[in-house]
Amino acid sequence: MLESFIGALLLEGGYNSVLVMVGLGLLGAAAGPVGTFMIIKGRPLLADAVAHATLPGIAAGFLLSLFLTGDGRNPIYLLVGATITGITAAGAMHLLKDGIRIGEDAATAATLSVSFGAGVVLLSFIQNLPTAGQAGLNAYLLGQAATMTQGEAWLVLAVGATTLLILLLVFKELTISAFDPIGAEALGLPVRLLDLLTTALMLLIVASGLRAVGLVLILALLVTPAAAARFWTDNITRMTAISALLGGLGAYVGGALSTAISGIPTGALIVAIMSSVFGFSLLFAPKGGAIAVAMRKHRLTKHIQRLRVLGRIADGVALAELIKVARHYGWADTNGRPTMSGEIAAKSWAKEEKLRSLYLTDRPEEANRITLSLMPLHRLIPRDVLADLERRSS
Amino acid sequence: MTFLQIDLPAMTLAILAGLTAALVGNLLILRRQALMGDALSHMVLPGIVGGYVISGHPKSWTIVGGALLAGLLGAGLISLIQRLGRLDAATAMGVVLTTMFAAGVLLIELINISGIHLDIEHALYGSLESVIWLYPVGWKDIFNPAGWADLPREIPFIAGTFFTLATAFFITAKEIRLVTFDPSFSATLGIPFWLTELLINCAVAIAVVAAFDAVGSILVISMLICPTATARLITNRFNLQIGVSLFIAAFSALLGYVFAVWGAPYLGSPGAVNAAGGIACVAGTILVSTSILHVLLQKRA
DSSP, X not given: OHHHHHHHHTTOSOHHHHHHHHHHHHHHHHHHHHHHHHHHXXXXXXXXXXXXXXXXXXXXXHHHHHHHHXXXXXXHHHHHHHHHHHHHHHHHHHHHHHXXXXXXXXXXXXXXXXXXXXXXXXXXXXXXXXXXXXXXXXHHHHOOGGGOOHHHHXXXXXXXXXXXXXXXXXXXXXXXXXXXXXXXXXXXXXXXXXXXXXXXXXXXXXXXXHHHHOTTTTHHHHHHHHHHXXXXXXXXXXXXXXXXXXXXXXXXXXXXXXXXSTTSOHHHHHHHHHHHHHHHHHHHOTTTOHHHHXXXXXHHHHHHXXXXXXXXXXXXXXXXXXXXXXXXXXXXOTTSOBOHHHHHHHHHHHHHHHHHHHHHHHOGGGHHHHHHOOSOGGGTSOHHHHHHHHHHHO | OHIIIIIHHHHHHHHHHHHHHHHHHHHHHHTTOHHHHHHHHHHTHHHHHHHHHHHOOTTOHHHHHHHHHHHXXXXXXXXXXXXXXXOOHHHHHHHHHHHHHHHHHHHHHHHHHXXXXXXXXXXXXOOGGGOOOOSOSSGGGGGOHHHHTTSOTHHXXXXXXXXXXXHHHHXXXXXXXXXXXOHHHHHHTTOOHHHHXXXXXXXXXXXXXXXXXXXXXXXXXXXXXXXXXXHHHHOOXXXXXXXXXXXXXXXXXXXXXXXXXXXXXXXXXSSOOOHHHHHHHHHHHHHHHHHHHHHHHHHHO
């Protein structure tokens, strides 16, 4: 199994599985940024409602294709059907949310489950028909990348490449209008159109990814890499790029895993990969990961304790509850009297403090950068400015 | 008499599932936590599968325990991720619910390898179609206690859940109103915020597990949300709203079942369609038509 997984990763699987994996990689890379935009706009679960709502469209597409061509499995019919009911659901949600006093949360949940119910009814109707191919429809629920036909694989690849291309072309515009719609408007960007484009891209990704990832879990393609990227950076452009990278890699590896382990729903495998990446980011990301944040908090607590000890020594006040801390640094003896090194440290702290306050009276706009930093002043400002401050303070 | 043996128990189960879900749904809608119902109904899946593996028995109490555990774990994870990642609740829910549902799916695949069978369709659509009560041959047999031991296990379980939850609701009605409409005031009375949150999450998880057998994990959301959302449009009074939502839930369950089993074949379907889906459709249709009516009436006023 491991061998075939590594083989699949290196694109040594069959022609179809290579198509599917590359397609999934492109689709995942497009889904990451789109997911980031959806989260920023406050609509992360719209994709979930739309995804569940594609089921009646898939079933209707199957019936129409069966009626017109004699075979229900034409992927284009299913894709078009999925898109139509997906759009309808988004519209219904809008109506429920804005037309009446149902909250957005209730509107989302109601749309999601009722449209899914309609799909289930149609699906059971199809299962009763004396025709072939209806068993394949179950693949749309949780995804079966291994059983995709060449046409279906090409469809994923084509849509993945197209959405990624569109994203690359208008990346800057989409990013600005998602993160700062008012600023974007001022720049003369068509904000509403870009908003619509984001939703359209989301819909396209969802509809084309259904066959491989499944409608129940495709939400993860959009939300999880975007959420994971949050832990790596605060910079908007970098965050969007990281989400594309994580989404593309996750979908690619998940697709490879699915060709290696046949019979297990692809959606579940992709989510397993994506969620592992998310969990790793949550814990270990150097910028916003839990461990990094905890360590930073610990360092800050220590720093503040040190400052309080030095302040008390400088003011000649009893150390009281801070004796232990002071002794840890060798700044006080067992009775709480300051040691020589404690006096020296306190003196240099007092000098530093004076320089800092002098600098901040000159440059109040620097307050955030200076006060939030744990570094000494000489590491934060140019040498000549520091020399000038020292001259004036003495 | 297939009606008594197949349709009657299925209808009873559907109605009880609807009542249980709608009862809890009142809390969710008023607290604007409808999405928590969505998330919980997905997140309990690994717990249900885990409980099933431990007992080897599809209707055991370990399943309820597992589901509760999974639901609470998921709720905890959501708030943890929210805090650590500075993410909004909906995003954190999206991540956790897909993760846990996928874990449940993978777990199902794993146990199917080991020989115990549980299928994903059951988790998605429920199993109204497979509920059978062999005992009654005539109408009189329904009231014969000797046959009750033969009832499909789902029915006593969900009936017990409904009456327990309803009693709890009735006894603590005042407190429920208080914590729902004024959480900060209730905090000053010594009802801590986390406790209400915990109790409500437990109640939702229990209702979801109980209704899970009947309608599956996704369609249970429609029974949680639609009847209460409709009732909210009809009345502003809390007690009346609960009553109306229960009525709509029972009515949707009944009508949905009748439509799926007898209506669809009458309309030309080659067989009955999925009853749980039919129930969700009826509940949704009632919600949408009430909304349209509501908007029209508001325009006239």
